[in-house]
Structure formats: structure tokens, C-alpha cells
Amino acid sequence: MSGDPFTDALHGDAAIVDGVDVAPPIHVSSTYDRSEQTDLVYRRNQHVTTRRLEAVLSALEGGSAVVYPSGMSAVASLLRYLNPGRVYLPADVYHGTRAYVTGDRHSWQATETLDDLAAGDVAWLETPSNPKCLVIDIAAATAELGPRGVTVVVDSTFATPVLQQPLALGADYVMHSSTKYIGGHSDAMGGVIVAADQNRSIELEAARVIDGTIPGSLDVWLTLRGLRTLPLRILRQSETAAAIAVYLESRVPIVWYPGLTSHPDFELARRQMSTGGAIVSFELDSHAAAAEAVPRFTVFRRASSLGGVESIVEHRASVNPLAPPGLLRLSVGLEAADDLIADLEQVLALAKQ
Ligand code: PLP
Numbered sequence: 001m002s003g004d005p006f007t008d009a010l011h012g013d014a015a016i017v018d019g020v021d022v023a024p025p026i027h028v029s030s031t032y033d034r035s036e037q038t039d040l041v042y043r044r045n046q047h048v049t050t051r052r053l054e055a056v057l058s059a060l061e062g063g064s065a066v067v068y069p070s071g072m073s074a075v076a077s078l079l080r081y082l083n084p085g086r087v088y089l090p091a092d093v094y095h096g097t098r099a100y101v102t103g104d105r106h107s108w109q110a111t112e113t114l115d116d117l118a119a120g121d122v123a124w125l126e127t128p129s130n131p132k133c134l135v136i137d138i139a140a141a142t143a144e145l146g147p148r149g150v151t152v153v154v155d156s157t158f159a160t161p162v163l164q165q166p167l168a169l170g171a172d173y174v175m176h177s178s179t180k181y182i183g184g185h186s187d188a189m190g191g192v193i194v195a196a197d198q199n200r201s202i203e204l205e206a207a208r209v210i211d212g213t214i215p216g217s218l219d220v221w222l223t224l225r226g227l228r229t230l231p232l233r234i235l236r237q238s239e240t241a242a243a244i245a246v247y248l249e250s251r252v253p254i255v256w257y258p259g260l261t262s263h264p265d266f267e268l269a270r271r272q273m274s275t276g277g278a279i280v281s282f283e284l285d286s287h288a289a290a291a292e293a294v295p296r297f298t299v300f301r302r303a304s305s306l307g308g309v310e311s312i313v314e315h316r317a318s319v320n321p322l323a324p325p326g327l328l329r330l331s332v333g334l335e336a337a338d339d340l341i342a343d344l345e346q347v348l349a350l351a352k353q
Contacts, residue, residue: 001059005162005231012059013052013224024052026221044214053224057182058163060230061174061194064201066208069215071157071177072096074191078173079260081207082151084108084122090136092129095320097155102318114141119149125171126155128269131281131316131329132256133158138272142170155306157181162231163238163273167196178223180280180307184233188222190215233309234333237278240340241332245280247341251348254283256327279306280330281316286350287325290315293351294328299335299343306331311340 002008018024027048032040040046050067057065068074075097079087085090086109087101101124104112114123123145127136142152154166155172160181176182178190195201208214238259245257255262258269259276269276284290293315294302300313311333316323332340 005024005060007342008059009056009228009230016048016052016055018048018052023150024028024049024221024224026217028217041099043217044212045209045222047214047217049217049224049306050215052135053220053227056194056224056227057161057194061167062165063167063174063196064198065192065194066201066204067178067220068191068193068213069219070189071175071179071191072100073213074175074177075100075155077204077207077211077213078153078175078193079106079108080211081204082122084120084151086117086121088112088117088121088123090124090126090129090134092132092134093124094130094155094157097124097126098322104280108319114145117145117148117150122151122153123151124155125227126157127164128158128273128277128279130158130260131279131320131327133258133263133277133279134256134280135258135272137268138166138169138171146170151287158277158279159273160196162234163277164273165193169272172196173200177307178227179305180224181225181234182230182307183223184226184230184308185222186305186308186310188219188226190223196352198213222259233291234278236334237332238275240335240337241280241330242276242277243337244332244340244344245276247344248280248282251344252282256281256283262350278279278332280332281327282330283324284326284328285345287317288353290317290326290328293347296347296350297343298340298346300330309334311335 030043054065125136152171154171155175157177174194176192178192242259245260248255257280297313300311303312312331314329316327316329317325
């Protein structure tokens with residue numbers, strides 16, 4: 001482990017010897033020959049490509065990683081494992097996480113305040129948040145909640161391990177939807193939990209065997225392949241996102257980007273993250289204005305999801321009724337900034353504002 005994400009993304013799995021291949025092979029076998037001297041029994045229990053992906057993620061986050069078939073599978077698995085009394089959720093949070101936490105299939109209570117959390121409760125901090133890119137002070141939260149015995153989980157999907165390091169700031173767990181930046185090519189689904197305490201990751205892995213939530217071979221292989229270039233991608237995407245945010249600020253009244261001085265969490269983001277990230281949200285006047293604008297984009301693809309190499313635009317209220325009605329979320333990809341800004345310019349020229 002070098003401690004530098006550019007090196008760790010490429011060599012974090014170097015200790016796992018897997019033949020002479022420079023690129024990791026895809027292991028598809030569901031079971032293993034038990035006459036060989038090996039700890040491998042059955043793919044739901046152990047899987048070599050999965051282990052390699054987990055080794056790289058562990059190196060990047062500075063903890064012990066366990067991977068799942070989707071981000072939501074990671075959310076559900078961790079909460080089932082922790083089995084808390086109460087779960088704090090911020091007001092702006094991924095709508096799937098809200099649906100899981102507030103659903104009626106569990107015994108925990110959802111709460112919107114950190115004040116009365118106590119031992120055995122969970123604070124679920126999503127930072128930056130989806131879709132407004134609001135930033136939570138992880139170090140301040142862990143300093144206050146840790147001594148009270150509250151488990152702090154950070155959904156760091158928007159930041160990636162390259163831009164922010166929640167475990168170093170005192171969090172107990174980091175969660176990612178690796179479907180987003182970690183995979184990075186809109187072709188694999190996955191989720192990750194990284195535990196600060198290795199004993200916790202061993203228990204999570206044991207629970208995964210029984211829950212049957214091992215991800216598929218192709219998904220973990222594609223995620224590992226994508227992860228090699230994560231540092232390069234997220235830094236370039238952040239740079240383009242910052243240029244787009246500055247442009248948008250001159251064109252629309254509300255822009256949500258933590259790298260802008262006008263963002264309510266600008267100072268905190270500057271301390272906690274190495275860039276403002278690669279998601280920019282902005283608001284048009286109404287639901288109708290946003291809905292009419294979306295089909296006019298020609299470079300941004302109109303789709304759900306984010307974090308891929310291609311830029312994506314989504315009218316969030318079309319999938320999340322709690323999102324501001326006129327909010328468009330941009331996931332900024334690897335195209336030239338000028339082409340993306342020209343696309344926005346032609347859309348905004350026609351938009352009712
Ligand atoms: N957390 C955040 C912040 C997300 O944006 C998403 C998906 O968009 C998830 C969790 C869930 O991940 P997945 O779609 O991989 O299940």
C-alpha cells in the first residue's frame with residue numbers, strides 16, 4: 001500500500017497472486033476442486049476476483065472492504081448487520097436509502113435529528129448528498145457521536161476514496177455504490193462497505209455467505225477494471241464540473257456545486273474534499289421547464305445514474321418526489337468542457353426561466 005490513490009488503484013491487490021496474467025482474469029466457476037490444497041470451497045463463500053476488488057478498495061479507503069451486488073444491497077446488508085434502534089438520515093439523501101430506512105419491514109426508527117442518538121444507533125451521513133451536493137462535517141460528527149456509542153456510516157459515493165477519506169476522519173464504515181464512479185463505465189452494478197475495524201468486515205463477509213449477496217463474476221471484474229483509472233477519471237471530471245458550475249452560475253439562479261463559493265458548504269467542502277466532485281445540480285423555475293429541457297440535450301445522455309465516463313442529465317423529480325421540482329442533476333463525464341457547456345447553452349437558450 002502506497003497511500004497514493006494512483007498507485008493503490010493499480011497495485012492494491014498485488015499480494016493476491018493469480019498466475020502470470022498482468023490483467024486479472026475473470027473467474028466464473030461456481031465451485032472449486034476440493035482435492036487441491038486451497039481454502040476455496042464455493043463461490044458464494046469465496047471468489048478470487050472479488051477478493052482482488054476488495055483488496056484494492058481496502059487500500060484506497062484504509063480499511064477492510066466487503067462488496068455486494070449493488071449499492072442498495074450494501075445499504076441493506078450493513079443496516080441488517082448493525083440492527084440499530086434508530087437511524088439518522090439527513091434531509092437530502094439518496095431516495096433509495098430513504099425508502100429502505102423508512103420502510104416498514106424493520107424494527108428501527110428513522111430520525112431526522114442527531115441530538116438524541118445514543119449507543120446502538122446509527123448516523124447515516126451521505127456526503128456530498130444526492131442530489132443537492134450538501135456536505136456534512138464528518139470529523140465534527142464522529143467527534144460528537146463516537147463517544148456516545150453511535151455508529152457513523154458515510155455514503156461516500158459522490159466523493160470516491162480519491163476526494164475524501166471518511167475512515168481517517170473517524171467514521172466506522174464507508175459505503176459506496178460502485179455502480180457509479182468506482183466502476184465508472186455504466187456497465188457494472190455493485191456496492192461496497194469498508195469497515196474501519198477488520199473484525200467487523202469478517203462478520204459482514206460471514207453474513208454475506210448466508211444472505212447469498214455475493215456479486216456476479218463479470219460485475220466484479222468490470223468494477224476492478226474500471227477502478228484502475230478512478231483517480232484519473234474523477235480528477236478530470238471534477239475539473240470539468242467546476243468549469244460547468246461557474247458557467248451555470250452566470251445563467252441560472254440556483255446552482256448546487258460544493259466547489260462554488262456561493263454553495264452553503266463551500267468552506268467545509270474545501271477542508272474535507274480535494275475537489276468539489278463531478279456532480280452539478282441546478283434549478284430551472286418549474287417542473288415543466290425542467291421536463292421540457294431534458295430531451296433537448298444532445299451531448300449529455302438522458303438517463304438515471306451517474307459517475308460514468310459519459311455525461312448524463314436527469315430531471316430528479318421524475319424519480320424522486322422529494323427533489324426540488326425544477327432540479328436537473330448533471331453527472332459530468334470525460335467529454336471536452338467546451339462541448340458540454342455548448343450543449344447546456346443551447347438548452348438554456350430555449351428554456352423558460
Ligand atoms: N447511494 C447513493 C448516493 C446513490 O446515488 C445510489 C444510487 O444512485 C445508491 C446509494 C444506490 O446504489 P445502487 O444503484 O448501486 O444500488
